[in-house]
Amino acid sequence: MTDQIKTDCLIIGAGPVGLFAVFELGILGLKAEVVDNLDKIGGQCAELYPDKPIYDIPALPSCTGQSLVDNLLEQIKPFQTPMHLNQRLESLKKEGEEWKATTSLGKTFITPNIFIAGGVGSFEPRKPPIENIIKFENKGVAYSIPNKDSYKDKTVAIFGGGDSALDWTVELSKIAKHIYLVHRREEFRAVEHTVSQMRELVEKEKVSLYTKNQLFDADGDERIKNVSIKNQEGEIKTLDCEKILIFHGLKNELGPINDWGLGLSEKQIVVNTEDFQTNLEGIFAIGDIATYPGKLKLILSGFHEAALAAQKAFKRAKPDENLLFRYSTSDKDIHERLGLKK
Amino acid sequence: MAKIKYIEYSGTEHEIDVANGLTVMEGAIKNKVPGIDADCGGACACATCHVYVDESWAAKLPQKEDGEEDMLDFAFEVKESSRLSCQITVDDTLDGLIVSIPEKQF
Numbered sequence: 001m002t003d004q005i006k007t008d009c010l011i012i013g014a015g016p017v018g019l020f021a022v023f024e025l026g027i028l029g030l031k032a033e034v035v036d037n038l039d040k041i042g043g044q045c046a047e048l049y050p051d052k053p054i055y056d057i058p059a060l061p062s063c064t065g066q067s068l069v070d071n072l073l074e075q076i077k078p079f080q081t082p083m084h085l086n087q088r089l090e091s092l093k094k095e096g097e098e099w100k101a102t103t104s105l106g107k108t109f110i111t112p113n114i115f116i117a118g119g120v121g122s123f124e125p126r127k128p129p130i131e132n133i134i135k136f137e138n139k140g141v142a143y144s145i146p147n148k149d150s151y152k153d154k155t156v157a158i159f160g161g162g163d164s165a166l167d168w169t170v171e172l173s174k175i176a177k178h179i180y181l182v183h184r185r186e187e188f189r190a191v192e193h194t195v196s197q198m199r200e201l202v203e204k205e206k207v208s209l210y211t212k213n214q215l216f217d218a219d220g221d222e223r224i225k226n227v228s229i230k231n232q233e234g235e236i237k238t239l240d241c242e243k244i245l246i247f248h249g250l251k252n253e254l255g256p257i258n259d260w261g262l263g264l265s266e267k268q269i270v271v272n273t274e275d276f277q278t279n280l281e282g283i284f285a286i287g288d289i290a291t292y293p294g295k296l297k298l299i300l301s302g303f304h305e306a307a308l309a310a311q312k313a314f315k316r317a318k319p320d321e322n323l324l325f326r327y328s329t330s331d332k333d334i335h336e337r338l339g340l341k342k
Numbered sequence: 343m344a345k346i347k348y349i350e351y352s353g354t355e356h357e358i359d360v361a362n363g364l365t366v367m368e369g370a371i372k373n374k375v376p377g378i379d380a381d382c383g384g385a386c387a388c389a390t391c392h393v394y395v396d397e398s399w400a401a402k403l404p405q406k407e408d409g410e411e412d413m414l415d416f417a418f419e420v421k422e423s424s425r426l427s428c429q430i431t432v433d434d435t436l437d438g439l440i441v442s443i444p445e446k447q448f
Binding site: 048120126127128129160161162183184185187189214232248249251252 | 388390415416421
C-alpha cells in the first residue's frame with residue numbers, strides 16, 4: 001500500500017466548521033488532515049457566498065464568507081494542517097479500532113476519528129438529465145477543464161451564462177477552431193468585462209452566440225459528434241462539434257456518505273448531542289450535515305459541535321492520557337501548541 | 343390561506359391548502375408532492391424547486407428578482423412561465439394558483 005497517512009483525526013469538509021475543528025483538535029494536541037471536494041478551502045462560504053455579509057458570528061458584527069474563512073485559516077495556521085483538495089472520501093472501512101478511509105484520488109488515511117463536516121454534501125457539477133449527455137461524458141462532454149490543450153483546433157459548444165462559461169469561451173477562443181456559446185436568455189451573469197470580450201469575439205466570428213436556446217440532446221458514435229439546442233419557440237437546431245462543455249453550476253450531493261451505514265434523516269447524519277458521534281464509533285458529524293433534536297443550521301452551532309467532538313476524539317486517539325479541561329487564556333500547553341512565545 | 347393545485351409531470355394533481363407565509367415550495371414539500379426536490383431548503387441556491395406557473399397566473403405573481411432569474415439558468419427545460427417555487431410566498435391572493443412540475447429537476 002502506498003501513501004497511507006496516519007492521523008489523529010480526518011476531517012471531511014474544509015468549510016468553517018471543518019476548519020474550526022482543526023483548531024479545537026489542535027489545542028488538545030491532536031493532528032488532523034482535511035479532505036474537500038472543491039478546489040479551494042472554505043466550503044459554501046467560499047463557493048456560494050464569498051462576498052455576502054454574515055452577521056451572526058459571535059463577536060464579529062459583520063464579516064463576509066471569504067473573510068470568515070481567511071480568519072479561520074489564520075487561527076489554525078500554527079497547526080500546519082494538510083489540506084487534500086479536489087477529492088472526496090469514497091470508501092470507509094473499519095480496521096480494528098481504527099478507520100481506513102480512501103479518497104477519490106486514492107489517498108488513504110488510517111485514523112481513530114473521522115469528523116464529517118460536509119455541509120450539504122460535496123459539490124458536484126450539475127449535469128443535465130439527458131441520457132446522451134451522460135453517455136458521452138469523457139467522450140467529448142465535460143463539466144470542467146483540467147487540460148485546455150485537448151481543445152486545440154476543436155469545435156466546442158459551451159453551455160452557460162456565468163463566469164465559468166464566459167471565461168472559458170474567451171480563453172478557448174484563442175486555441176479552438178470555433179466556439180458555440182449557448183445560453184437560455186439574453187442576460188449573462190458573468191462579469192461585464194468578460195461579457196464584452198465575448199461579444200467582440202462574436203463580432204469577429206470566432207464565437208457563434210445562441211441566446212434563448214437550451215441544451216436539448218446530443219449524438220455521436222465513439223465520441224460526441226453534435227449537439228442539438230432548442231429555442232423558446234421549440235425549434236431545434238443541430239450544431240456539429242467535437243467537444244461539449246456544460247457550466248450549469250454546482251449541486252450538492254451526499255454521494256458516498258449514503259453508503260457507509262450511517263444513520264440518516266432527510267439527507268443529514270443523525271448524531272448524539274454529547275459528543276456528536278454517529279451510530280458508528282469514531283465517526284462524528286458536525287455542522288450543517290449533522291442533525292439532532294433542536295438542531296439549528298448555523299455556523300456557530302457547528303463551532304460548538306466541533307469543540308465537543310474534539311473532546312471525544314482525544315479520548316479515542318489517546319486512550320491512556322488524561323484530558324484536563326483548560327482555558328486558552330492561561331494554559332501553557334495550549335500556548336505552546338499555538339506557537340506563542342513563552 | 344390559498345388552495346394551490348400542483349400538477350405532476352404525469353398529470354397527477356394535488357390540491358393543497360397552503361398557509362399564508364409558507365412558500366409554494368414548502369407547501370409541496372410538507373405534503374410530499376413528488377417532483378419538487380428543494381435541495382437547498384429555500385435559499386434560492388439550487389434551482390431544484392422549478393415549476394411552471396399556469397398562464398392565467400403568470401401576471402398576477404410578484405416579479406422575479408435577479409437572484410431567481412440567475413438560478414433559473416441552472417434549471418432544466420426553462421420556459422417563460424418558469425419560477426422557483428421557493429421564491430413565491432403564499433397569501434390569500436394566490437387562492438386557486440396552479441403550478442406544473444417539470445419532468446425532471448436537475
